[in-house]
Amino acid sequence: MKFDDVLDLKAALMDRYPDEVLDVTPVHISGLASVETGGDVMLVAHIKATLTVPSTRSLAPVTLPVEFDITEFYIASQAGLNRYEKTDVVMVVTDDVIDVDKAIADNLLLQIPMQVLTPEEEATGVLPEGQGWTVSIEGEADPEAETTQTVDPRLAKLKNFFDSDDSKKD
Known part of the structure; x- marks a missing residue:
């Protein structure tokens, strides 16, 4: 099943990570979800958004455009983990529900670098x-x-x- 949609994850991200995310634009997501052998679900998606995060030096707001791809597998039980490599992202589904919004929000958070500086902080280098x-x-x-x-x-x-x-x- 192919998809191309825009998600509003602002409230979810700001509620879960109020110190890390100050604002987020609507998230554009496109990709494919397919059922694999054994009933596993594979999600391949391209994600594009703009986050506003605090500078790690001054806490001033910094606009951070992010664009990345993810590939995740969703399985019904832990017994299916042996079908995948250690480098694959495999999630065990609980209550027969795959929460794509949460997966996208988690991946957006992972895109925030350890050091975020405003353009002025990068240019001057003054501490x-x-x-x-x-x-x-x-x-x-x-x-x-x-x-x-x-x-x-x-x-x-x-x-x-x-x-x-x-x-x-x-």
């Missing part, structure tokens, strides 16, 4: 700072912090632990 605090990017060294590194006095005695241990073995 926010305040009195006594700064924001740093994980993996980037702060040269000032490296030079002012102090040793916890309780652990100072351990500094030469391995040196003295090696001399005893000789």
